[in-house]
Structures are given as C-alpha cells and as structure tokens.
Amino acid sequence: MSPRHILVVFLALLAVAPLALPPFYVTLLNYIGLYALVALGLVMLTGVGGLTSFGQAAFVGVGAYTTAVLTTRADALPAWLGWLGASPWLALLAGLALTLALAYLLGAITLRLSGHFLPLGTIAWGLSLYYAFGSVEGLGGHTGIPDIPPIRVFGTPLTQGDHIYYLIWAFLLVAVWCTQNLLDSREGRAIRALKGGRVMAESMGVDTARSRMVIFVLAALQACASGWLYAHMQRFVNPHPFGLQMGIEYLFMTVIGGAAQVWGALVGAGVFTVLKQWLQDLLPGLLGQSGNFEIIVFGFGMVLLLHRARRGLWPVLARLAPVRRKPRQVDMQAEPLPRRTMPPRGEVVLKAVDVTRRFGGLVANNAMNLEIRAGEILALIGPNGAGKSTMFNQISGVDTPTSGRVALLGHEVAGAGARRCARLGLSRTFQHVRLLGRMSVLENVAIGAHLRGHRGVMAASWRLDRAEEARLLAEAARQIERVGLGGHLHDEAGSLALGQQRILEIARALASDPCILLLDEPAAGLRYQEKRELGELLRKLRAEGMAILLVEHDMDFVMGMADRVAVMDFGEKIAEGSPSEIQNNPAVLEAYLGGVDEE
Ligand code: ADP
Numbered sequence: 083m084s085p086r087h088i089l090v091v092f093l094a095l096l097a098v099a100p101l102a103l104p105p106f107y108v109t110l111l112n113y114i115g116l117y118a119l120v121a122l123g124l125v126m127l128t129g130v131g132g133l134t135s136f137g138q139a140a141f142v143g144v145g146a147y148t149t150a151v152l153t154t155r156a157d158a159l160p161a162w163l164g165w166l167g168a169s170p171w172l173a174l175l176a177g178l179a180l181t182l183a184l185a186y187l188l189g190a191i192t193l194r195l196s197g198h199f200l201p202l203g204t205i206a207w208g209l210s211l212y213y214a215f216g217s218v219e220g221l222g223g224h225t226g227i228p229d230i231p232p233i234r235v236f237g238t239p240l241t242q243g244d245h246i247y248y249l250i251w252a253f254l255l256v257a258v259w260c261t262q263n264l265l266d267s268r269e270g271r272a273i274r275a276l277k278g279g280r281v282m283a284e285s286m287g288v289d290t291a292r293s294r295m296v297i298f299v300l301a302a303l304q305a306c307a308s309g310w311l312y313a314h315m316q317r318f319v320n321p322h323p324f325g326l327q328m329g330i331e332y333l334f335m336t337v338i339g340g341a342a343q344v345w346g347a348l349v350g351a352g353v354f355t356v357l358k359q360w361l362q363d364l365l366p367g368l369l370g371q372s373g374n375f376e377i378i379v380f381g382f383g384m385v386l387l388l389h390r391a392r393r394g395l396w397p398v399l400a401r402l403a404p405v406r407r408k409p410r411q412v413d414m415q416a417e418p419l420p421r422r423t424m425p426p427r428g429e430v431v432l433k434a435v436d437v438t439r440r441f442g443g444l445v446a447n448n449a450m451n452l453e454i455r456a457g458e459i460l461a462l463i464g465p466n467g468a469g470k471s472t473m474f475n476q477i478s479g480v481d482t483p484t485s486g487r488v489a490l491l492g493h494e495v496a497g498a499g500a501r502r503c504a505r506l507g508l509s510r511t512f513q514h515v516r517l518l519g520r521m522s523v524l525e526n527v528a529i530g531a532h533l534r535g536h537r538g539v540m541a542a543s544w545r546l547d548r549a550e551e552a553r554l555l556a557e558a559a560r561q562i563e564r565v566g567l568g569g570h571l572h573d574e575a576g577s578l579a580l581g582q583q584r585i586l587e588i589a590r591a592l593a594s595d596p597c598i599l600l601l602d603e604p605a606a607g608l609r610y611q612e613k614r615e616l617g618e619l620l621r622k623l624r625a626e627g628m629a630i631l632l633v634e635h636d637m638d639f640v641m642g643m644a645d646r647v648a649v650m651d652f653g654e655k656i657a658e659g660s661p662s663e664i665q666n667n668p669a670v671l672e673a674y675l676g677g678v679d680e681e
C-alpha cells in the first residue's frame with residue numbers, strides 16, 4: 083500500500099464514523115480533533131523547532147474567550163468591536179488577530195531565552211493568561227460564560243456533536259496538510275535547521291529569530307482555532323481547560339505521538355484521550371476508591387515512553403504499517419537558479435586587518451592579517467589550538483573580533499553576523515560537521531540554497547511555491563552530483579561516513595552559489611581516493627574563479643594544492659608564502675617540531 087491508499091481509507095473511516103458510532107464516541111473524536119489541532123502546533127514548535135512551550139492551553143483560551151465574549155456580550159461592547167459578534171466566523175477572525183498580536187508580543191519576550199529559561203518563560207505567561215481568564219471582569223470569573231451560540235455553516239447551526247465533528251476534523255486536516263506542506267519547503271527546511279544549531283542555520287543565511295517566531299505564532303494560531311471550536315461545541319467556557327495542567331497534557335500528547343511527526347499529533351491526541359477516558363472509568367472501580375488515578379498512571383507511562391520510544395509512537399506505527407515510500411522526485415529539467423556575478427580573478431575578496439580575538443585572558447587570534455583573492459587557494463595551517471577555527475569564525479561573521487577589521491568584497495563585516503556574510507557570497511563548512519542527521523542528503527544541501535529562494539510561509543503552506551522549490555531541489559541535486567555523492571541523494575545524512583558528511587557540507591556550501599569558500603579541515607577522515615577527488619573539485623572551483631580558504635592538517639594535500647600558505651602558531655601568523663617557501667621556513671619547522679597535531 084502507498085501512503086496515499088492509507089490516507090484514503092483513513093478519510094473514509096473519518097467520514098462514516100459519526101454515522102456508525104454512538105454519540106459518546108463522536109464526542110470523544112471531537113475532543114481528539116480539538117486536542118490534535120493544538121498538538122500539531124506543538125509538533126512544529128517543540129518537535130521540529132526544538133522550542134518547548136507549556137503555555138499552549140492559554141492560546142486555546144484566548145480563542146475560546148474571544149468568541150465567547152464577542153458572541154454573547156456584543157451589546158455591552160463599543161460599536162467598533164461589537165459588530166464582530168454578529169457571527170462566530172467574525173469572532174474567529176478577531177480571535178486569530180488577537181492571538182497573532184499576543185503571540186508576537188510573548189514571542190518577542192520569551193523566544194530569546196535559551197535552555198530551560200524558555201520553557202519557564204512559557205509557564206510564566208501560561209499561568210498569567212489562565213489567571214486573567216478567571217479574574218478579568220466581564221469574563222465571567224470562574225463560573226465562566228454560558229449561552230454561546232452555535233456556529234452556522236451555510237445557514238445551518240451546528241448544534242449537535244456529529245455536526246461540529248465534521249467542522250473540527252476539516253480544520254484539523256487542513257492544518258495537517260498545510261503543516262506538511264510548510265515543513266516540506268524552503269521555509270520548512272529553515273525551521274528544521276533550527277535543531278542543527280543557530281550557527282549553522284545563520285551561516286546558510288537563515289534568519290533563525292524569524293523562523294522561531296514563525297513557528298511560535300503558527301502554533302498559537304492553531305491553538306486559538308481549537309479554542310474557538312471548543313467554545314462553540316460546549317456552548318460554554320470557563321477558565322479550567324486553559325490552565326497549566328492542560329498545557330502539560332498537550333505537550334504529553336505531542337511527545338506520545340512522536341514530537342517531530344505531523345501525524346504524530348493525531349496519534350498522540352488519540353491515544354492520550356482514549357487512554358485517559360478508559361483509565362478514568364476503569365481505575366476507580368479497580369482500586370475501590372475515587373481519585374485522579376489516571377494521572378498517576380500517565381506519569382509513569384510517560385517516563386517509560388521516554389526511556390523506550392523517545393521518538394514517540396508514530397515511528398513505531400509507521401514501521402509496522404506495510405507502507406512503501408517513494409523517494410522524492412527531483413525535476414532536473416527545472417530552470418536553473420540565477421547565479422551571482424563572480425569578482426574578477428585576482429581581486430581581493432576577503433581582507434582581514436589586525437584581527438584580534440581574546441577569550442578572557444587567552445589571545446586566540448593576535449593581530450591577524452589575511453587576504454584571499456578570487457581564483458586562488460590560500461591554506462591556513464598550524465598546530466592544534468593555534469587559532470585557525472577562531473580565525474574562521476571572525477571572518478565568517480559567526481563571532482565578533484575584539485578588534486580589527488574584516489572586509490568582504492569591500493563591505494565591512496566584522497561582527498555583522500553570519501547571515502550578512504552569507505548574503506555577500508561567503509559560504510563555509512565546519513570542523514565539526516553540522517548536519518541534520520535525520521534529513522536527507524538532498525534536503526541538507528538545499529538548506530545551503532536558502533538565500534536563493536524567496537517564497538514565504540503562506541506560499542509554502544498552500545503549495546504555491548512548487549516551481550521555486552523544484553529549482554532549489556534541482557540545484558541541490560546538481561551540487562550533490564558535483565561533489566560525487568549522487569548515489570546518496572535520498573539517504574539520511576546521518577547514515578553517511580564522516581568523510582562523506584564533510585563532502586556533503588561542501589555541497590551545501592556550494593548550493594549558496596558563493597564567491598568565497600571557507601573549508602575547515604575538509605579532508606579529515608577522507609580515504610585516499612576521496613581526497614584526490616576533493617582535490618580535483620577544489621582545483622576546478624579555483625579555475626572557475628572561486629576564492630578558497632583551506633584549513634587542513636594533511637601536508638601533502640595542502641602543499642600540492644595551495645597557491646599560498648599562511649602558518650599560525652599561538653594565535654599569530656608566523657609565516658606566509660608559496661608552499662615551497664613555507665616548507666623551508668625555519669620558524670615553521672620550529673613550530674611543527676615535537677608538537678605533532680593530528681586530531
Ligand atoms: P585551531 O582551530 O587552530 O585548532 P582554535 O581556533 O579552535 O584552534 O582554538 C584556538 C584557541 O582558542 C584554543 O586555545 C581554544 O581553546 C581557544 N578557544 C576557541 N574558542 C573558544 C571559546 N569560544 N572560548 C574560549 N576559548 C576558546
């Protein structure tokens with residue numbers, strides 16, 4: 083069976099469920115749909131983006147309370163607001179707009195926090211909003227707001243469970259579809275790259291602060307829509323379902339289903355809701371007393387799950403199901419992306435003047451001067467700890483020099499950030515490879531082409547970006563072919579040998595169409611034949627006018643390839659010249675004597 087067949091069967095089952103099932107189960111399915119809509123946002127936010135939020139229930143509350151107030155108390159509101167209460171649909175728009183503004187504000191405050199401060203931040207505003215629902219005058223206090231009108235669709239009020247069932251699941255399925263589209267796009271790769279660390283993503287031109295905000299706002303909007311549906315299903319709201327406990331339960335559902343999987347949100351919400359219901363019925367009878375025993379059982383279940391199946395249930399289910407996945411087709415006929423005009427051969431592309439970088443008392447780079455020209459390979463060598471990688475970071479915008487200047491094509495870039503350098507045409511690889519191990523080789527390389535595409539989140543969600551996407555993927559495939567990894571297009575990047583992962587990073591760097599390439603130990607871990615092929619590739623790039631800075635330990639490799647060699651020791655440049663000059667330089671021989679530096 084193909085995934086499409088399974089989907090058709092699933093949709094057919096969904097369509098007939100309310101006809102075949104007793105009302106109790108339809109209600110259960112309604113809840114599953116509502117919860118899954120929230121969990122889906124968390125899949126993107128937490129599972130894919132790595133940002134943990136305990137506060138989603140509060141956004142559900144914003145959606146629910148906005149519509150409750152507007153549709154029941156419009157007369158008490160000023161006219162410019164009151165008209166939004168004329169229909170629940172207008173109230174939905176109002177709720178989404180309010181959520182957008184609120185999420186943007188909360189995101190601006192919290193998303194900058196890192197580590198455990200971010201989840202703590204979400205708990206803080208989650209609690210504040212919850213207490214606001216209970217305390218703000220006009221929201222009905224802890225008794226809540228009754229008499230919420232039903233939603234009307236084509237004039238028909240959705241008063242019964244099996245009516246609103248179709249609306250809830252339509253919302254959910256559209257959200258699933260849009261999320262899947264988004265993740266499978268240029269913006270989606272930028273979002274998925276967040277987990278690879280900010281340095282890598284920013285070096286590929288991704289605005290990570292923006293990507294974080296995008297998923298935060300989208301997750302909040304989905305929660306808001308769920309709250310709107312909930313309010314009109316219950317026809318009544320009070321603060322209880324929007325508290326921290328529910329925020330935690332949403333997170334549980336996401337993790338149970340498989341935090342990085344779109345369909346995991348459904349599985350998680352389904353399993354959680356059904357199990358909870360079942361345990362609530364079963365346990366008190368079994369234990370002979372009443373109480374919230376299901377929560378205790380759940381707690382232990384969660385711990386067990388985190389030990390046994392950290393990626394959740396969806397990957398387990400996907401393995402059991404007889405599904406054959408076709409690898410994604412790349413349309414090599416897609417129109418090639420436009421290319422940058424390369425600086426003329428011999429022109430200085432990058433110039434570092436007196437760059438110094440101190441870490442506390444340690445001077446990792448001391449008054450370093452480097453000049454790299456178009457169409458040449460400059461090798462930077464030196465013993466371990468000499469400061470080569472630090473120098474890389476100073477000239478690629480990743481780090482800010484303590485003092486000194488860096489000019490890239492005449493633009494001052496010291497401290498300007500990695501994204502600015504990427505935009506100007508600088509691309510790099512990392513000494514310690516930074517790949518998304520679970521993403522395919524193709525997608526990893528496509529991240530490199532981020533700045534060569536322009537379609538945004540909305541276009542991606544509704545699949546209006548497909549022409550551009552085809553061009554980006556074709557470009558990625560071309561670069562993969564070029565570096566000799568053509569046979570691994572659809573393999574997971576993490577499954578490649580380390581040497582191949584380094585080569586993959588070169589393909590990713592090339593996908594940005596750079597005019598200067600910084601390679602930090604690209605030949606480490608390569609076999610003899612692979613090294614030769616890498617050498618050929620670098621020579622070819624040089625012939626095309628690329629400026630290349632190469633940090634490398636393999637002296638044969640360096641000396642056979644570089645036009646010039648700069649030698650560093652203790653943060654300073656101790657020599658610079660042609661390979662033969664360097665090989666006979668006494669200071670260099672001194673630096674290399676004794677202290678051999680293989681990593
Ligand atoms: P190389 O790449 O030549 O092996 P590095 O540039 O990685 O050398 O390191 C140069 C020196 O700077 C080392 O002593 C290293 O410990 C130190 N160093 C590098 N990065 C940092 C940092 N972020 N904080 C403190 N010290 C650092």
Ligand code: MG
Pocket residue numbers: 470471472513
């Ligand atoms: Mg290094």
